[in-house]
Amino acid sequence: MMLDILITAGRYPDYEKNQFTEANIGIKDGKIAYIGSETPEAKKTIDAKGKVVSPGFIDIHMHEENFANEGKEYVISKLMLKQGVTTCVGGNCGVQYQTLKEFKDTINELGGAPVNYAMLTGYNWYRTALGLGHFDTATKEQWDIIRGKMQEDLKEGAMGISFGIEYDPGITFDEIIYGTEASDDPNLLVAAHYRSDCLGNIDSIEEMVNIQKHINKRFQISHLSSCSAMGQMKESLELINRAMDEDPRLNFDTYPYNAFSTTINSTVFDDGCLEAWGKDYKDLMLTDDPYKNVYCTEEIFKDARKNYPKMLVVAFVMNEEEIAEAVANPKGMVASDGIINHGNGHPRAAGTFPRVLGKYVREEKRLSLIDALKKMTIEPAKRLDLENRKGVIKMGADADITVFDPDTIIDGATFGDIATPPVGIDYVIVGGQIAAKDNEIITERAGRFISYFEK
């Protein structure tokens, strides 16, 4: 048998043995077809001596391309690919930018995507489409209409449902539970962005733990750091860890930055937010003209909020030590929350995974390399019921593979330049094709849409 690619002399994480194993790994027809010490013939050989041959990273929480408003091209997923991600989950925080069918059709029309894409259906998007304001209470009739829209996305292959509770404070607990009942399939994933950060944080975590108690699905607390890293992380993690011990269907994801990013018109920035965070206008950085990379004054903040409501803001309001605690917690996943508007946004879309492996694993030794890799490969794969073919190096699994140097890997993107690629990622292989090599994209079309019904 002639292999397509043979990756030699690297070490891969063997999660069954919980250790790294040195082996040659062969790929044929998009699958892992050889693992061993021999060197079967291959059309192409990659020397991975000293490198880690990891399952491609799975980003369970990001924000997909906005084909509807920004044109049919890939922006976020190209950055994802360069940081070693091979599968992404969009449609988070209740937000989506087009129906699932439109999203799928666009990927097909474009002949593939830089990474594999799975999607959730976003509750808030359909709520807003009904003309409901952020604080409005929806009627039972409107709950049904929203549910109907989400059911269409589920029929098209969405992996679950997401909520952005903070963005629409009018959403009640009962409304959330009702929304999750769009399907009675227990294998669907429900993800939610909390109701309130900082001072409201513990109540928000309790609400989400409570949601899990009321639904027969898996529940994911989204980007914990942006909710709890303002002084409440210890208490939040205790609460979540205890709840996860009781019910393993609950889990969370977190990203490794001390700043969050969202649009300036968000209710997050309503009066009193800075006092609650103990921060100042100067801790908020704007990201687009006429205030690109400008730190706010009260005057600039008010002008931007009024005249550029969709502009993304980067808010440096989280504490570094608490970010590290969330990343290093024995349970939980790493996810980027990557979002880009008009080329602007937050470096997490380009740097999340290398940053965890370089800063928190190698430099600060907060967690071991294998534990960090689990949080970005097999754990999210299990969440999506994909662990037989993704998130693992084993015979027959999809050949989604990231080859990186554990001694040099680090993020390159900064708040001033959000697209700088990382260091130390040699190869990213998607579906058996070399999609990126040394930060250069070789093909943007090796990824495809992953439907719930093929898992």
Ligand SMILES: [Zn+2]
């Ligand atoms: Zn969110």
